[in-house]
Every structure is written in structure tokens, then in C-alpha cells.
Amino acid sequence: MKTYYSPKHRLRQPKAELHDGQWVPSFESPERMDHILEALKARGLDEPLEPGGYGMDPVLAVHDADYIEFLASVWERWVAKGHQGDAVPNIWPARTLRDIRPQAIEAQLGYYALASDTTLTEGTWQAALAAKDVTLAATEAVLAGDSSAFALCRPPGHHASSSQFGGYCFLNNAVIAAQYARDHGKQRVAVLDVDFHHGNGTQEIFYRRNDVFTTSLHGDPEHAFPFFLGRADETGAGAGEGFNLNLPLPNGTTYRAWADALETALTAIEDFGAELLVVSLGVDTFENDPISLFKLTSDDFSDYGKRLGRLGLPTVFVMEGGYAVAEIGTNTVNVLAGFNAERG
Template sequence: MLTIYSEEHRYQDGKAELIDGQLLPPFEMPRRAEMVLERVRAVGLGDILAPQDFGLAPLEAVHDARYLAFLAAAWGDWVKSGREHDALPLNWQIRGMRALEPESIDGKLSYFSFDAGTPIMSGTWRAAQASANVALTGAARVKEGARGVFSLCRPPGHHAAEDYYGGYCFLNNAAIAAQWLRDHGAAKVALLDIDYHHGNGTQSIFYDRPDVFFASLHGHPKQEFPFFLGYEDETGEGSGEGANANFPLEWGTGFERWFGALQEAARRIRTFGAEALVISLGVDTYKDDPISHFTLDSDDYLQIGRTIAGLGLPTLFVMEGGYAVEEIGVNAVNVLTGFEEAS
């Protein structure tokens, strides 16, 4: 299997995130991608290629132009305000407040974000663009006929919506890739999110669309971040009704129950009739992940890969979460090797 990877992910290297009531070193760190790449090489998964540059057009097909302009200018505006440490938001527009974009950088950070765990720094925009290009390059290879491609994206993307960031995500790599596949000939695309956390950004981008089916297996929003999306009754709206499926699972979920949800999601994807499949590949479902509460083991990821292969679709794997850093490479690559074995 071909892997797409960019060294530019290292330009996103935050000093602190607000979590558990403290400013702590981010769980989302460059070493995550490095460990996955090391495992790709160790098992001889296949060639590793640098991404092409697709420009802004594929990003603009998914994200709001004002939001992209904010991301491109945010660090410069932050430094102009007299600060050179990582930029984090101050407060959020919430019930009863007006949804108007402020002029000051503090206001913009708050307006375009939904958490304080996603620091912006000098290299954020560069790293985020490179990550999107990693996903797009993988999508292009799938269009050219590859059975499966691994886009080793970092920063991740599935929490980023049309016009806001959070959850370590700035550009929604999986959504950008899915839209690119639609724009280049696939009549229907399915997007399966197996990260521990709900892909709120991906859901919101495609929620009223009948041409992109989104399914997510995740920690139940009554217990788990991002809390405010991911319930079972969110099934799409308008012409997209029925093209969204959530499988929220409570803390302590093990592989048997999780796998049952995966099988149902796979059944829904078959019924949908997709021509291509994008996987938001998070392995923070692992039993020892420091910020998650499922109990999957490393060998379980082999079966996940085999099941995905059973769908028989051209498949793009887009890296998302996974914060047990020493095991992330084994777990992520187990999905890919399981897929290869069954293809």
C-alpha cells in the first residue's frame, strides 16, 4: 500500500493545550506521525511519497473563504498584537450572543474555534495545508486506480467544520478528499469515521448532502468530547436525510460491541452504493489511550482492516487520532495490513 507523508507536519508543534483544567503539553504532537511512519517502514507496507500541491481550490470547495483567510492570517495578527507564544481563544459565542465576526485577533480566535485545546503557532497554516495535500494526493491515487492508499495526515482533520477549528483539527482532510473524489467523477462517496471521537466537523459539512454518506463510531456525546454532536437521531436533513449514521458507544466499550457497530455501518455503506470510500482512521479506541475510554487491543485493528476491505471499494485511509504514542504505529498499520491481507 502506498503511503503519502509530508515532513511539514512538524510545523504544528504546540507548547500547551487547555485540558483537565490545566495548560499541559498537547497530546497531539509530531512524534505521533513519526511513530506511524516508522511502523510503515518496519513492516514494508509499500512506497512512501511526498504530496503534490493542489492549491486552495479543493480547500475552498469544503471550507468557508473567510475561515481560510483567518487561518492564513491568524499567526501574523497574533504577533502584531504583541504576543509570540501559542495563540488560544479567550471565550466563545454561545446562546444569546450574536454570531458576528470580531475585528480583533482575540475575537477571531474565539469566533472560529470551539475549544482551547488547539493552539495556533507560526507553522500552523503551513502544516495544515500540507496535511490537506497529503489527503488530496491519496485521493488522486485512488482515482487513478489504487485499491487502497494511506494518507498519513497530521494535523488531523475530522473535528474541523466549514468555518471553525478545534479538537487538534484545522482543515478537514477527509472531507476535502471526499469532495475532491466527488468533483472528479465519483457519483457517491462514503466516509467512515472510526476515531474514538465523533467527527463533528465532517458530519456538519455533509449533513444535507445525499451524495456523501457519513458513518461514525465514537464515544457517546453524553460522556465524551466533542459532546454536542454524534447522537443516533442525527440522520441528515433535507435531501441528506438518511445519509448520516451515528453509532455512539459508552465508556468501557470493548471490541465485540464496537465491531457489531462497524458491521452495521458497513451494511449501510453497501446499501448506499458508494463508488469510493474514505476512512477517518483514528486508533484512540485503543485500551491504553490516555484520553479515551474504549478497550480495543492491537490485534483487533487487523480485523477492522479486513472488514473494511470486505466492502470492495477503492479506499483512502486518512490518519486522525490516537494518543498512545508508543503503540500508535502498530495499531494504525495493523488496520492497513489487515486491509491488504483481505484485498
Template sequence: MKIIHTDRHLGHSGHVELMNGRVVPAFEKPERVAMILKAIGERNLGPLIEPTAHGLDPVLKVHDANYIRFLSTAWQLWTEDGRDFPALPSFWRAPGMRYIEPETVDGKFAHFSFDAGCCIVAGTWDAVQAAADTALTGVDLVAGGEKTAFALCRPPGHHAHQATMGGYCFVNNAAVAAQSFRDRGAARVAVLDVDYHHGNGTQAIFYERPDVLVCNIHGDPRQEFPYFLGYADETGAGAGEGFNANFPLRWGTDFGGWSAALEAACARVEAYAPDVVVVSLGVDTYKEDPISQFKLDSPDYLKIGARIAKLAKPTLFVMEGGYAVEAIGINVANTLEGFLQ
């Protein structure tokens, strides 16, 4: 399996987030990728290849132009006022307020974000573009006939909406990939999101469309971020009714409960008969994850990979979350190895 990777993610570093009301170093950090590369190398899972440049057109098929313009200029706007430290929003819109893009930098950060999880530094935009190119290069490989590929995207993407960043995500790499598969001739694409957190952005982007099935297994939003999407009664709308499936699970869920949800999600994917599957691969379901509350253990990821392989579809893995840096490489490599066996 080819692994698509570039060191351009390293520019997105030295950033911060809010944890329990305090400013702390970001959990979503470059060391995550280093550990994944180390484990992949030790297992000989496949060659590393560099992403190729795809430009912004495929990104603009799922994101608003005003939002992408903001992302591309945010650091400049932040620093031209003399701020030489990482950029964070500290205002947000409440329901009932106007949807208007303000002129000033703090107003724009408020307009285009839903939390303080998307800190922007000098190298963030380049890393975000590189992550989208990484996913799109994976699409090239799988649309070109490879059975599978792993897009080692960083930063992750599944929390990003059409015009909103949040949850460490700026551009929705998996959604960009799913749309690109459609544009390259796939009639039906299934997104299977196994990250601990609900993939609210991916769900929202495809919610009214029947051509992309979105299935999510995640922490119950009554307890867990992103809180306001990911409930079981969200089944799609309009032409997309019936093409969204959520499997929320309570804090403390172990592999017994989690794998039952995976089986149900895989049954939905099989009934849909997609041409291709995009897996939003987060391993923050791991028992030692510092911000998550499920109880999966490292050997469980071999079984997850094997169950996804049983779908017997061309499959693009897109990296999402996972913050237990010591184990993230083992857990990702186990998933891919379980798939390949």
C-alpha cells in the same frame, strides 16, 4: 499501498491545550507521525511519497473563505501585538449571540473555534496546508486507479466544520478528500469514521447532502467530546435525510461492542453502494489511549482493516486521532495490514 507523507507537519509543534483546567503540552504531537512511519517501514506496507501542491481551491469547496483567511493569518495577527507564545482562544459564542467576525485577534479566535484544542504556532498553517495536500494526493492516487492509499495527515481534520476549528483539527482533510472524489466523477462517496471521537465536522459539512454518506462510530456524546453532536437520532436533513449514521458507544466499550457497531456501519456503506470509501482512521479507540475510554487491543486493528477491505471498494485512509504514542504505529500498521491481506 502508497503512503503519502511530508515532514512539513513538524512545524505544528510546541503547542499546548487545556487538560483538567490546566495548560499542558498538546497530545496531538509530531512524535505520533514518527511512530507511524517506523511501524509502516518495519512492515513494508508500501512506499512513502510526497504530497503534491493542490492550492486552496479544493479546500474552499468545504470551508468558508473567511475562515481560511483567518487560519492563514492567525499567527501573524497573534504575534503582531507582541505575543511570542502559542495562540489559544479563551472566549466562545453562546447560543443566541450574533454570528459576526470581530476585527480583533481574540474576537476572531472566538468566532472561528469551539474549544481550546486548536493552538496555533508559527508553523501551523503550513502544516495544515500540507495535510490537505496529503489527503488530495491520496485522492489523485485512488481516483487514478489505485485500490487504496494512506494519507498520513497531521494535524487531523474530522472535528473541523465549514468555518470552525476544534479538537486539534483546522482543515477537514477527509471532507476535502470526499468532495474532491465527487468533483473527479464519483457519484457517491462514503465516509467511514472510526476515530474514538465523533467526526462532528465531517457530519456537519455533508449533513444536507445525499451524495456523501457519513457513518461514525464513537464515544457517546452524553459522556464524551464533542458533546453536542454524534447522537444516534442525527440521520441527515433535507435532501441528506437518511445519509448520516451515528453509532455512539458508552465509555468502556470493548471490541465485542465496537465490532458490532462496525458491522452495522459497514452494512450501511454496502447498502449505499458508493464508488469510493474514505476512512477517517483514528486509533484512539485503543485501551491505553491517554484521553479516550474504549478498550480495543492492538490485534483488533487487523480485524478492522479486514472488515473494511471486505467492502471491496477503492479506499482512501486519512489519518485522524490516536494519542498512545508507544502503540499508535502498531495500531495503524495493523489496520493497513489487515486491509491488505
């Protein structure tokens, strides 16, 4: 399995994030990638390849143009106003306020933000573009005939909607991959999100479509971020009715129940008739993850990698969350190695 990676992810260096009422070091750190790279090398997997550039058309196919303009210019505009430190939103168009697109950069931050957990920094836009290119390179490899590929991208993407950032996400890499596959000949594409947190952005972008099937296993949004999407009754709308499957699970879920939900998702993907699978590979379902609430062990990741391999679909793995930094490499590579073992 080829791995694609860009060191440009290091251009994003957030100073802190707001967590439990305090400013703490960001859980989404560059060191996450270092541990995965070390694990890939230790397990004898392919040396990572750097991607070429894919331009903006794949991005604008799924994200609103005004949102992309905001991301591309926010840092310079923030600094030009004399602000110190990272750009962080502090007001939103709440239910009692008009939902209008303001001109002030301070207000636009709230307009385009999902949450206050994610600051914008110098280099964020460049890192997000590199993550998009990493994902597209992996997708292109699979479209060209490889059975699978791994996009080791940072920042992650599945919380980014058509017009909002948050949850450490700016461009929705998995969605960009799925749309690129559709635009290059695949008629039916599935996105499987195994991150602890619901992929609200992925759901929103494809919610009214029947050519991309989306399914997610995640913490019950009654108790877990992003709270406002991810419930089981969200099954799609219009032409997309029946093409979104949410499988929320309670806090403390262990692998037996999680694996049962995975089999439900895999059966639905088979019934859909998917020609290509995009996996939003978050490994924050690990029992020691600091901001998640499931109880999977490192060995469990190997097993579910095998289950994904048995599906027999061309597969693009797209890196998402995972914040137990010391174990993120082992858990990520266990999924890939399990998949490889099953596919041969």
C-alpha cells in the same frame, strides 16, 4: 498500498494544551508520525511518497472563504498585536451574546474556535496545507486506479467544520478527499469515521447532502468530546435526511460491541451504493489511549482492517487521532496490513 506523507507537519509545534484544568504537553505531537513511519518500515510497507501541491480550490469547495482567510493570517496578526506564546481563544459567541464576526484577532479566535484545547502556532497553517496535499495525493492515486492509499497526515481534520477549528483540526482532510472524489467523477462517496471522537466537522459539512454518506462510531457525546454533536437521532436534513448514521457507544466499549457497530456501518455503506470509501482512521479507540475510553486491543485493529477490506471498495485512509504514542504505529499499521491481507 501507497503511503503519502510530508515532513512539513513538523512546522506545527504546539507548546501545550488545556486538559483537565491544567496546561499539559500537547497530546497531538509530531512524534505520533515518527512511530507510524517506523512501523510502516518495520512491516515492509511501501516507502512514503511526498505529495505535490493541489492549490486552494479543493479547500474552498468545503470550507468558508472567511475562515480560510482567518487561518492563513491568524499567526501574523496575533504576533503583530504583541502577544507572547501560542494563539488560544478565551471567549466565544455564547448563547447570551450576539453571534457576529468581530474584527479583533483575540475575538476572531473564539468566533472560529470549537474548543480551547487547540492552540494556533507558527507553522500551523503550513502544516495544515501540507496535510491537505497529502490527502489529495492519496485520493488521486485511488481515483487513478489504485485499490487503496494511506494519507499519513498531520494535523488531523475530522473536527474541522466548514468554519471552525478545534480538536487539533483545522482543515477537514477526509471531507476534502470525499469532495475531490465527487468532483472527479465519483457519484456516491462514503466517509466512515472510526476515531473515538465523533467527526462533527464531517457531519456538519455533508449533513444536507445525499451524494456523500457519512457514518461514525464514537464515544457517546453525553460523556465524550465534542459533546454537542454525534447522537443517534442526527440522521441528516433536507436532501440529506437518512444519509448520516451515528453509532455512539458507551465508555468501556470492547471490540465485540464495537465490531457489531462497524458491521452496521458497513452494511449501510453497501446499501448506499458507495463507489469510493474515505476512512477517517483514528486509532484512539485503543485500550491505553490517554484521552479516550474504548478498549480495543492491537489485534483488534488487524481484524477490523480485514473487515474494511471485505467491503471491496476503492479506499482512502486518512489519519486522524491516536494518542498512545508508543503503540500508535502498531495499531495504525495493523489496520492497513489487515486491509491488505484481505484484498490480496
